[in-house]
Amino acid sequence: MAPETTLETRPSEAELLGAVGWTVTGRERWPWTNEVVNTYQPQDCTATHQRNRNGGIDTQLGDLLIRDGALVEWGRTSRGKPLRPVERPRGVKGGSSSKRSDSAIWAYVRLPGAVASPLTATPYAKPMSGEPAIGDFYSPLPREAPNAKDKHGRSGVEQAREILRAHGVDGSVPFGRLPIPATLCPDGLVSGQQWGGVKQPNPTASEPAGREPEFVRQVEVLNYVDYLRRRLGQHASVLDMAITDATAKEIGVALGHAPAYSEKVGPALIDAAIDALIDLDETARGNFAPSEEKVAA
Known part of the structure; x- marks a missing residue:
């Protein structure tokens, strides 16, 4: 049997009383159990009885339809479909859509960086030992000389950083004081599917994307x-x-x-x-x- 916290029972107390015209007015402590419960504004409601085609008795009390002593309907949707009592597992948290909205992209893009520039980051000033805490797991790409397939070659990481420092675009020089005149364009999002950002989990047969187990x-x-x-x-x-x-x-x-x-x-x-x-x-x-x-x- 599923735990009580994972089950959803409809109608609830408020929905059941709302079906006969009662409205919630507030909350108070019930003296018999010391529990905090809803308080309601009562409303007179007259029950009607009629025999159904199966020979049973249908009792109509507000929006409640009771057939042979069992509740079979407690209201209707905006499209007129009957709402029937149910007891089912609660819905899974999270949405099913994996599409990222523009507001979420802007929130990620505008996050402040940990340092002004990766080129100006300094290591931990007081190491606990003389040995490095993390080994050299990343080797910067070296420079590639021009060849038959690539006439221009490729600058290595260190050479690219020197070019950035020479133009003052490594974050150490304000934009208005760059040695080469530049125009600051307004921020904007590229239309289409070019945005990467933080990767979301791919959907699988057992767990769709955006839903938690x-x-x-x-x-x-x-x-x-x-x-x-x-x-x-x-x-x-x-x-x-x-x-x-x-x-x-x-x-x-x-x-x-x-x-x-x-x-x-x-x-x-x-x-x-x-x-x-x-x-x-x-x-x-x-x-x-x-x-x-x-x-x-």
Whole structure:
């Protein structure tokens, strides 16, 4: 059976009540379970009953259609298709499109460099030993003399750097002070598929480009739960016992209080633990009012 965090159940509580005309007005703490839940504005709704062609009873309550005691429809899309109850795995995070937008290209192009110029970079000033930390894994291309296939030859890396330094375009001389007059053209993007940038993963049969594997979300959930437990400290133990059938007195005794005092301080410990979780978990501070969106049938 799939974990609860990876399942999506429709309709939700807000969608179910919204189907009968109730609207979300805010959030409050429910005194019976100390959970923060939605509050609603009630709306009168009259149920109608009629016999269907199979001999059963169809009950219509707002947008809810109940057939023989089972919910079969809770609304319709903008195109008139019925919305049926579902329980399915949650959608995979990330988009399916691998095309890079112009804004993403500009964001990458305008990233500041680590140094003013690669030609002016200096090595680490205080090496831990006399041996180089990284070996010579890259040999600059040497100069190639002109030959039958290439009449002009090719400048080597060192020769090309000398030419750049001679023209002052290695970043050490401001553009306005170049020894040779030059025109600064406005920035622009070349149309077409010339842009390379950071390579995205190629799509495969199992994992399309732009989508993350299923296990990544499961690892993220487990890591986030561990993070919450570390930050909550003693409150995590209170929450563990609060979701079981343990009483407030038993929770107080487990935390080291006297039995007589535990019955009084137990509810306060539970409230404090829930408040600490809400303050720590950023997802608990969001607005959970249902948003209007098109849902495929």
